[in-house]
Amino acid sequence: MTNVIVLFPKIEEAKSVRNLLVRHGFQVPAVCTTGAQALAQADALGDGILVCGYRYADMMYSELHDCLPPHFEMLLVASKRVWDDCIGNDIVCVSTPIRVQDLLNTLEMMAVQIERRRKRLRQKPKVRSEEDKKTVREAKELLMERNNMSEEEAHRYLQKCSMDGGRNLVETAQMVLSMMNF
Numbered sequence: 001m002t003n004v005i006v007l008f009p010k011i012e013e014a015k016s017v018r019n020l021l022v023r024h025g026f027q028v029p030a031v032c033t034t035g036a037q038a039l040a041q042a043d044a045l046g047d048g049i050l051v052c053g054y055r056y057a058d059m060m061y062s063e064l065h066d067c068l069p070p071h072f073e074m075l076l077v078a079s080k081r082v083w084d085d086c087i088g089n090d091i092v093c094v095s096t097p098i099r100v101q102d103l104l105n106t107l108e109m110m111a112v113q114i115e116r117r118r119k120r121l122r123q124k125p126k127v128r129s130e131e132d133k134k135t136v137r138e139a140k141e142l143l144m145e146r147n148n149m150s151e152e153e154a155h156r157y158l159q160k161c162s163m164d165g166g167r168n169l170v171e172t173a174q175m176v177l178s179m180m181n182f
Helices: 011-023 035-045 060-065 081-088 100-123 130-147 152-165 169-180
Strands: 003-007 025-034 047-053 072-078 091-095
Touching: 003 011, 003 035, 011 025, 011 100, 025 035, 035 047, 035 060, 047 060, 047 100, 060 072, 072 081, 072 100, 081 091, 091 100, 091 169, 130 152, 130 169
Parallel strands: 003 025, 003 047, 047 072, 072 091
Antiparallel strands: none
């Protein structure tokens, strides 16, 4: 589920938007009235969407956007005259006065994009350190030497053991090395 931070200069507006979003199934862990509060919350959450107005007590939306963590997206609620400054800035805009369905549909679209990005990152193969590569290589060499396996057979054996045991390949290689080098 995508985290949503709500930021408006008036707490009543912010709470009103939060209540609307929560009623429609969004997770809103923070309601803020200053840019600094929103940035602190965004840093703590890692990724999500910031729904905000364009001016706060301590900064403007453009300054806030520049300081947001890279995996946080901004949904700016503002008049169309403010939108001109948003072109090319990766800021999604919804016009005021807020139409509930426009806000919800836009948020849903942004949440789907964030979920796709998370899925891609999870599926991306992890980069192993040189030490981890060395451990796997040594385990394969030991299996090849002691069990007369080819490199491919040794690698597949390690993969199968790691999947069966619910461990990663490096942990399995370490286990093989410790068991066979007793």
